[in-house]
Amino acid sequence: xxxxxxxxxxxxxxxxPSARVFPVTSGTAANALSISAATPPWGAVxxxxxxxxxxxxxxxxxxxxxxxxMMGVAGDDYLIDPQALQxxxxxxxxxxxxxxxxSVLSLTQPSDRGTVYTAAQVTDLAAIAKTxxxxxxxxxxxLANALVATGASPAxxxxxxxxxxxxxxxTKNGALSAEAIVAFDDRIADELVYRTKRSGHVTxxxx
Numbered sequence: 001x002x003x004x005x006x007x008x009x010x011x012x013x014x015x016x017p018s019a020r021v022f023p024v025t026s027g028t029a030a031n032a033l034s035i036s037a038a039t040p041p042w043g044a045v046x047x048x049x050x051x052x053x054x055x056x057x058x059x060x061x062x063x064x065x066x067x068x069x070m071m072g073v074a075g076d077d078y079l080i081d082p083q084a085l086q087x088x089x090x091x092x093x094x095x096x097x098x099x100x101x102x103s104v105l106s107l108t109q110p111s112d113r114g115t116v117y118t119a120a121q122v123t124d125l126a127a128i129a130k131t132x133x134x135x136x137x138x139x140x141x142x143l144a145n146a147l148v149a150t151g152a153s154p155a156x157x158x159x160x161x162x163x164x165x166x167x168x169x170x171t172k173n174g175a176l177s178a179e180a181i182v183a184f185d186d187r188i189a190d191e192l193v194y195r196t197k198r199s200g201h202v203t204x205x206x207x
Contacts, residue, residue: 126162
């Protein structure tokens with residue numbers, strides 16, 4: 001019943017009837033596991049050059065992603081620039097096994113320096129990513145702050161903008177060991193059923 005209640009709350013907050021939630025013990029785990037469920041080992045994860053997943057998580061995403069490559073993308077104010085993202089995608093040797101194939105775009109919201117994407121900016125970046133079949137991950141360690149700053153709803157900032165999976169943070173706002181992954185894509189969620197257990201993040205009485 002507690003687990004079912006958690007799903008009900010998340011589905012209500014995000015206005016998504018089939019969203020699935022996976023509690024984990026840290027934001028690093030939320031990021032690495034959610035991205036690993038969305039990329040093959042030969043994939044590449046695109047993120048801003050200052051992103052937490054690139055600079056502050058000890059290569060956790062590459063480890064749990066089976067070796068997935070991390071690639072920094074430029075942009076002023078610590079936010080990915082749409083033109084830089086497009087140029088990065090245009091430069092890829094698509095279909096060539098000599099080069100990692102971009103498979104995930106990860107956006108940090110707010111950025112690690114406190115700047116914020118609007119929902120429209122998330123939508124624009126996600127649309128560019130999806131022209132090449134990339135899935136979109138949102139590192140929402142401080143997502144609540146971004147929602148307050150922009151006035152956007154959780155739905156408008158995530159799945160309605162094209163986001164497939166969210167690392168939903170709570171510890172940065174004072175909670176104790178309360179982080180979660182919210183998946184809007186069933187294929188990602190199906191992977192997370194096993195990946196969370198295999199990595200030790202299905203702990204007794206964690207709820």
